[in-house]
Amino acid sequence: MPARLDRLPWSRFHWLVVLGLGTVWILDGLEVTIVGAIGSRLTEPDSGLGLTTAEVGLAAAIYVAGACTGSLVFGYLTDRFGRKKLFILTLGLYLVATVLTAFSFNPVMFYIFRFFTGAGIGGEYAAINSAIDELIPARRRGLVDLAINGSYWLGTAFGAVLTVFLLNENLFAPEIGWRIAFGLGAVLGLVILLVRRNVPESPRWMFIHGRDEEAEKEVAEIEEGVEKETGTSLDRVPDDKGIEIHQRRSTGFGEIVRVAVTQYPKRFVLGLSLFIGQAFLYNAVFFTYSLVLTKLLGVPDDVAPWALVPIAIGNFLGPFLLGHLFDTVGRRFMITLSYVGSGVLLVGTAIMFDAGLLDAFWLTACWMVVFFFASAGASAAYLTVSEIFPMETRAMAIAFFYAVGTGIGGIIGPILFGKLIEGGIHDVVIGYYIGAGLMIAAGLVELFLGVDAEGKSLEEIASPLSAQTPAQKPAAKA
Template sequence: MTATQLTGARAGARLDRLPPSRWHRRLTFTVGIGAFFDLYEIFLGGVLAAVLAERWHLDHTAKSWVIAAGFLGMFVGANVLSVLADRFGRRRMFLVNLGAYSLCSLLCAFAPNAEWLIALRFLAGLGLGAELVLVDTYLAEFLPRAVRGRYIAWAYTFGFLGVPVAAFVGARLVATRELFGVEGWRWLLVAGGLGAAFIQLMRARLPESPRWLAVQGREEEAARIVTDIEERVARETGDTLPSVAVAAEVPQRRVPLGEMFRGDYRRRTVMWWLFQVLQTVGYYGFGSLAPVVLTAKGHTVTASLSYAALSFCGYPIGSALSVPLIDRIERKTLIIAAALGMAGCGLAFGFADAGWLIVSAGFALTVCSNVFSNAFHVYQTEIFPTGLRSSAIGIAYSLSRLTSVILPFVALTVLTDLGPGAVFIGSAVLMVLLCLDVALLGPRSTGRSLERI
């Protein structure tokens, strides 16, 4: 074992054995709150398509592009920025991605027509593409293994608390049409841009991942950061820190990208690529298409946005519900159970006509969605090594964004020709295939160190 590998193994072991503290909770909040912008963008696409269809006389294809443009940008961003995060560091990419999103979201607010809006939403998505990849990777490399799943679930809960608020505010802004002489939908874009800029300031003092530094051969810097964390945790807990057991840990090293397609990692890569394509329809499809589906059922735009906002209350509740479950139930088992719940609730939503049933089914769907989402976000950080973790997750994640680009064109065509029920029947079938994929190909991971998995 080389000195670099020993340092990497020791850095991971030192971080894993720390008791959870206020420092860990502050880190979790600061990083996790950025998850809000991912789902905010998904919600925003459906709102803009529903609102601007009448105001800008958008046809079927134009509405699809309004929704798809952000996802296309996320596809490119997830591929590029996540790979760069393995080369240049997690912290540096954090400072790039939300900064780019903030600027482009503000520019979107001034779009004079659909063409400009679509182009700028692509650029905003480009900046946001690696956000969730970085959230997952960064937290997994800092958090002790005993609380890794629970704290990452809390991170997403913080982020998703803002989603129903944004949905209610969005419905109100759209209903009022103008605020201070500016159209309501433009304020939604301004809010996203300014909010992202504020989170960026909060993240400016984050340390670089010691695990990543050790893999890069920057042993002294990694050791210095870990020592600082240990001192902070010791002060906050007032206890003597547990001893470090290094001998049992598997050392981390630089890993070429091609390693994804060799040995055990090939099976995991295939499993996760299939998963990311399939999960998009169930998870992102509902968030981005719900307002359009409801207007297709004959509800007004304002009523549709209100129903969607009530349904979206399930996102933070489902995320919070996952916290006590995620470290007690094997990750892959929880993913499968939540996916089946999403399939059933989606069918109920697709065939519902009464307002109370639409909201109830939508709420239950979003609860299941975020149990599912939190479980898979933790799971994906555990199945690839530090040297290619961000790249492997990001490339797979980009496939979900590419699927999201295609989804509006397919789903809106099915919606127009066959109705809402057919959209959610197709979604349910794909979620069942996802369950088979994870059950047959996915490794177990709960409670194990990243180095051992």
Template sequence: MKPASVIDAQKLIDEHPFGRFQRLIFFMCFVIVMLDGFDTAAIGFIAPSLLTEWHLAKPDLAPVLSAALFGLAFGALVSGPLSDRVGRRSLMVGAVFLFGVACVTSAFSTNIGQLTLLRFITGIGLGAAMPGAVTMMDEFCPTRRRATVTSLMCCGFPLGAACGGLLATWLIPHAGWRSVLILGGVTPILHSVLLLFWMPESVRFMVANGKPVARIRAILSRISDEAIHARGFALTESAPGTGDKGLGVVLSRAYIVGSLMLWIAAFMGLLVIYALINWMPILLKDAGLSLRGATVISALFPLGGIGAVLCGALMDRFNANLVIAACYALAAISLFCIGETAGHIGLLVPIVVVCGVLMNTAQASMNALAAAFYPTEGRGTGVAWMLGMARFGGIAGSFLVAELVRSHFTFVGVFATIAVAGALSCIALLVKQFALPHVFRPTPGGVGSLSH
């Protein structure tokens, strides 16, 4: 066979099925997202044990419960630019190992101060690992299936949270609260070994940064034998480059409006989610429901993340900005309706379920939206900074509801205020859609085109 001169790496990925090699990458990234969900849920379940063992008051738990969120934000903001300079693989392996070691070490904490510090370090690792997984998965996906596969991977978070809750309820009575943290740390340490041996570097990163042809050929040949005969590799980007890297791309004139709108949408979205996860049981109980009823109804809200798969499929077929904006708009309406139906449990249950599906679906789909928006030179930073800004929204969500309750807002008023945040997410994505100099649109054949 005559040697090919130059092969376009993304075109080769697009022209071949999502094969066994890519499914292995998907599995490894999916586990990272699951571990994030496990850790997020598990810390809440060990909190009552901490109160008893260390003789704490409930307000004493605030630092340890929020420390990981601050670590997540810090880890995301720092890791993104690094991944665009040193690569996705090494940063991801290091991040998973870091949060595993920190989680295991936190199991041997003797006071709340030690645990708070170690939770912050755990959060740094998680904050770096999650955007790395999103970016890596996006860069090994065919364009026509990118949003679907990335969104499916993000469903690992609610699955991990569910597993974390179930395992914690069994482990704590049998082995104590420390066993939960040990399990939550040993698993990522073992997974980092798997990543070290099996996770490849992103070929799109390698091509964009002029890495040796032999290394790129070795990876792409696992997707198609065509790569074996290539003399060199090129990369066609669906998003225009700027000549910069990392933050230079994200804050460039071509991307600054879109970046700001992604940050606002993700910030407001996570504000809503954390406000409801942390406060809905209390608000529903104060509105007249029994403690059991309030707990059961509140538990329905996080289950909606699985809808991200359907949303990802719609994003691959239609305009992604408008698909997610519609989810946020409908979520805002359903949030307002929750406030109006507190006394009618027959209406409240389906509305909470619908709200959970819409809100969690929209938020999970933001990862795929950000990954597709930026070129390879800035994708790691773009995804990580959006997730980092979103974590600050999660922190703000808990404080917002606390202030509303302190200001004697009614049940209706609290949910109407939270609904405004959902509406702002919708507006931000509409601004991103109509203010950008370029809009990426998938064609029926799955090949991207740019319209100006």
């Protein structure tokens, strides 16, 4: 069955998967940018909330905590109850929570709804990335994953432009504009939900969990649709491409941990390195960039958000333009190049910034180049952990590394950089060196421990835990 899915030519079915599942990253980019951009508005008494600056920071931390919690809880449920149930449930949770956020009338309500908004988004990552990898042909998996993960920055650019207009008091009252911003996120989420209803469950997951007849029917329908679309018959898959498995209803949490730590310890270290490096860089540097512009370079508050747009474009173009190289040149070389290259470029940017050679325009231009490579690497981190662990633990692996990386980067990074900004440009440069060091170190870990997964079936990269050994009695053939 995996070989039948991997041999399929690109078709409308695959576009349905991309549009129905991949657009969640746009929502996350939109959410994070909106909150960052409206932070100053929420501190105004006539905003309807009147938060302090510290409370705005607390709300951001609560969103991160919700995302980490949601990724772990829903990641486990995704492996246990299926991809489709959870990618519908998590999007539904996001929709309800972000709508309720728009109707927050005190800080406590705002905190609670931000937590559950984050939980929905965090849960999406585990359900979505596992489903995408299991439905997209192996030869296109790298390009598709990187392009989808890079779409986060489309949401960032859209959110930056959107808030400029929604915060304009000539157009919207102070207590209305920021609420509309959250409402528009819900509208986009509802459109995605309507498309997502038509995305099927992963046949790989169904087969292992004893629903082989449903899986066979689903794959046959996909194949029939592709043949009608292309007007040609698909090649028959040789019998030796099958995998003998022992079907199971669920996989315990203890087994998930044991597999990651004892069976794949090098891959475990690899995943941690990639996620911590990119999470620190993005959460520490990117999300404090407006403070660098306003506090250290004298850029007006109403102009600073526009700097996020070119940086977001650089972040999107990196995985979009380089993605196919991860399938052709290879994962190990390209991930190493992306991480080490962005780290070296960051060192160069720090040196010039410290020497007073960069104003706001040229610092933004340098960040566009740095994040062009860093974004490709960060997207590849999600690709890596979604394909190097067995199918039964895939969603939980994505959830774990996302939670650890986001937790460390989303807490330590911003706190550290907030302090460094108070000390001036020289102190900020020290933070840049730290971020560069973590990215270069992660790139070197990839060089020595990376997995050459390009063009390979997921089952070839990591055999399912349910796979039968020759000495075992065959149970079913996928």
